[in-house]
Amino acid sequence: MSLREFGPNELFFLLMATRWTILLAVVTVVGGGCLGLFLAGLRVSPSALLRHAASAYIGFFQSTPILIQLFMVYYGTAFIGLRPDPWPAAAIAFCLNAGAFFGEIFRGSIEAVAKGQWEASKALGLRYVATLRLVIIPQASRLSLPPTVGFMVQIVKTTSVASLIGLVELSRAATMINTVTFQPVIVFGTVAVIYFALCWPLSLLGQHLERRLNGGREREVVL
Amino acid sequence: MNYVFQFGPIFRHSDELIYGAVRTMELTAASSAIGFVIGLAGALARSFGPIWLKRIVAVYVEIIRNTPLLVQLYFVFFSLPLMGVKLSSDQAAILALSIHLGAYAVEILRAGIQSIPGGQIEAAKSLGLSRRQIIRHVIVVPAARAVYPALTSQFILQLLGTSIVSAIAAEELTAVANNLAMQTFRNFEIYIVIAIIYFILVRACSLLFRLVSLVLFRWKA
Numbered sequence: 405m406s407l408r409e410f411g412p413n414e415l416f417f418l419l420m421a422t423r424w425t426i427l428l429a430v431v432t433v434v435g436g437g438c439l440g441l442f443l444a445g446l447r448v449s450p451s452a453l454l455r456h457a458a459s460a461y462i463g464f465f466q467s468t469p470i471l472i473q474l475f476m477v478y479y480g481t482a483f484i485g486l487r488p489d490p491w492p493a494a495a496i497a498f499c500l501n502a503g504a505f506f507g508e509i510f511r512g513s514i515e516a517v518a519k520g521q522w523e524a525s526k527a528l529g530l531r532y533v534a535t536l537r538l539v540i541i542p543q544a545s546r547l548s549l550p551p552t553v554g555f556m557v558q559i560v561k562t563t564s565v566a567s568l569i570g571l572v573e574l575s576r577a578a579t580m581i582n583t584v585t586f587q588p589v590i591v592f593g594t595v596a597v598i599y600f601a602l603c604w605p606l607s608l609l610g611q612h613l614e615r616r617l618n619g620g621r622e623r624e625v626v627l
Numbered sequence: 628m629n630y631v632f633q634f635g636p637i638f639r640h641s642d643e644l645i646y647g648a649v650r651t652m653e654l655t656a657a658s659s660a661i662g663f664v665i666g667l668a669g670a671l672a673r674s675f676g677p678i679w680l681k682r683i684v685a686v687y688v689e690i691i692r693n694t695p696l697l698v699q700l701y702f703v704f705f706s707l708p709l710m711g712v713k714l715s716s717d718q719a720a721i722l723a724l725s726i727h728l729g730a731y732a733v734e735i736l737r738a739g740i741q742s743i744p745g746g747q748i749e750a751a752k753s754l755g756l757s758r759r760q761i762i763r764h765v766i767v768v769p770a771a772r773a774v775y776p777a778l779t780s781q782f783i784l785q786l787l788g789t790s791i792v793s794a795i796a797a798e799e800l801t802a803v804a805n806n807l808a809m810q811t812f813r814n815f816e817i818y819i820v821i822a823i824i825y826f827i828l829v830r831a832c833s834l835l836f837r838l839v840s841l842v843l844f845r846w847k848a
Contacts, residue, residue, distance in 0.1 A: 467783075467829040468822045469790035471801060476822060479814035557693065564695035568794055575697055588705030596694045596702065603693035 407584045410591060414581050421577030422598055428494060428563045428573060429602075433556055435499030440506020445536060447511040458507065465504035471565050473497050478569050490571040498562065505555055513548035514540055550617055553610035557603045564599075574598060636811040637820055647803030648824055654717075654799055655786045658724035662785070663778075665725065666732020673733060674740045684733060691730035696791050699723050704795045720789075720797035728785050735781060739774035740766065772844050779836040783829055790825070800824060 408414070446458035465473065477500070478493040517540050525535040567576035578595040582588050637644075673684045691699065703726070704719040714722065743766050751765045793801035804821040808814045 464822075464826065467787075468825045469787040469801065471790045471793070472804075472818055472822045472825060475804075475818040476815065479808075479818060483815055561693075561695040564697040565791065567697065575695065575701075578698070579701065582701070582705060588702065588709065592698055592702040592706065596690070596698050599694045599698060600690065604689065607689070607693055 410581070410585045410587045410594075414585065414591075415594065417581060418574065418577050418594060418598065421572060421574050422602075424571070424573040425560070425563050425575075425599075426602070428498065428566060428571075429556070429560045431495050432498040432502050432559050432563070435495070436502025436506050436559070437552075439499060439503025440510055443503055443507030444510035444514055445533075447507060448514050448536075450532060462504040462507050465501050466508070470497070470501050470562055471568060473501055474565060474569060488569075490566065490569045493569060494563075494566040494571050498559070498566070501562075502555070502559055505558075506552070509548050509551045509555060510544065512551075513544040516547050517543045547617070550610050550614035553606055553613060557606045557610065560602050560606070561599065632816055633813055634816050634820070636813050637807065637817055640807055640811075643803050643807065644800070644820070644824065647798070647800035648828060650798050650803075651786070651789050651800040651825075652828065654720060654724065654789045654792065654797070655782070658721050658789075659728055659782050659785050661721070661725035662728025662732055665729030666736050669729065669733035670736035670740060673737050688730045688733050691727055692734070696723070696727050696788055697794060699727055700792060700795060716792075716795045716797040719795060720792035720799075724785065724789065724792065727788070728781065731781050731784075732778070735774050735777045736770075738777070739770035742773045743770055775836075775840055775844070779833070779840075782836075783832060786829060786832060787825065 443458045443462065446454045447462075449455060474494065474497040477497040478488050478490070481488050481493065514536075521539055521543065522535060525539045530538065563573060564575040566573055567579065570576070572580070574595055578591055582591045585591060669684045669687070672680045673688075676684075700720065700723040703723040704714065704716065707714055707719070707722075747765055747769075748761060751761045756765070789799055790801040792799060793805055796802055800821060804817050808817050811817070
């Protein structure tokens with residue numbers, strides 16, 4: 405027998421926990437986006453040292469699991485003499501991780517801008533940062549929008565990993581409620597619906613933007 | 628800043644770390660293989676199947692791609708036993724990971740099928756190739772070359788994703804790390820070592836995939 409039935413109170417508890425999922429995702433998008441912009445700038449910089457440093461950073465964060473990165477940040481706080489706290493640990497780990505992925509997205513779109521634009525800016529006497537800011541980034545941002553929105557879906561889903569260090573967001577709330585109601589089908593079903601409601605609009609927006617960028621042509625194969 | 632690193636207690640458990648790494652690769656390989664079969668069936672159904680089947684596959688893909696792996700894992704692990712399916716945590720992990728990868732594989736393979744220009748198929752038809760020949764030489768082989776990079780990077784993501792299944796205590800590298808952390812209390816050191824092991828696994832796999840692609844796709848595109 406279970407202690408409680410899944411009712412409106414439990415649903416309310418899940419919805420309240422969703423706030424933290426959304427907040428964590430927003431923090432990650434903003435922090436990771438800024439870091440990604442910085443990393444992309446380093447990746448295309450004229451200095452080989454900066455390029456290699458940025459690519460080593462990205463390589464590390466793309467080749468290790470987000471969960472391990474989270475644990476490293478969480479337990480690493482002991483290294484600087486602080487008590488581990490889930491919220492800052494999750495925010496920092498997710499920003500560092502998302503920064504690496506955003507960095508690659510932005511670099512790809514920066515490199516997709518025609519080389520002539522760089523040469524023209526140079527001929528006009530613009531320096532590196534001014535060229536990026538005034539000429540390259542405005543053009544690259546149009547290209548990077550669809551994958552950025554697509555990656556935001558990834559971020560919302562990834563926030564669920566924070567439940568494994570004890571942050572009470574949507575997934576953690578779900579396991580807590582499942583423990584007292586023992587109705588996993590309805591509990592995890594509801595949680596899946598909430599995540600779906602957060603992610604699907606973003607997915608659709610990403611697909612829409614991508615189709616618009618590609619001129620909207622898609623041909624069915626006839627066999 | 629008076630933290631003293633102690634890696635000694637971890638390396639005393641190196642055989643457990645190796646076991647964990649092997650289990651992680653087994654989980655990745657098994658779930659990727661099953662997921663690939665799901666993906667292939669789904670992509671064919673979505674490209675050539677009847678409307679109702681296309682809809683079902685589309686719903687499956689959208690649900691899986693818009694919910695977290697962790698929730699899928701919990702759903703499989705906690706719900707199926709209530710429906711009378713007894714699963715160990717390892718079996719639940721493989722099942723959830725396969726279903727997860729399957730959805731992504733459907734999309735990748737479907738994109739591969741669609742990457743074949745319609746004109747190529749029409750050209751093959753007018754040259755008198757049979758349906759089977761068209762599927763093999765005009766669709767499957769060129770599509771395989773087109774999807775290879777996306778599929779292999781999905782495999783790598785799957786390898787990283789397996790760390791999530793430590794949440795239900797399935798045996799793999801992250802679960803081994805969690806156990807060692809409880810035994811030795813050298814948490815920070817342990818996760819540094821584990822991160823390095825994952826890094827090596829990922830780099831080894833991507834190197835292997837690049838070598839395989841050199842052999843498989845050595846003819847000109």
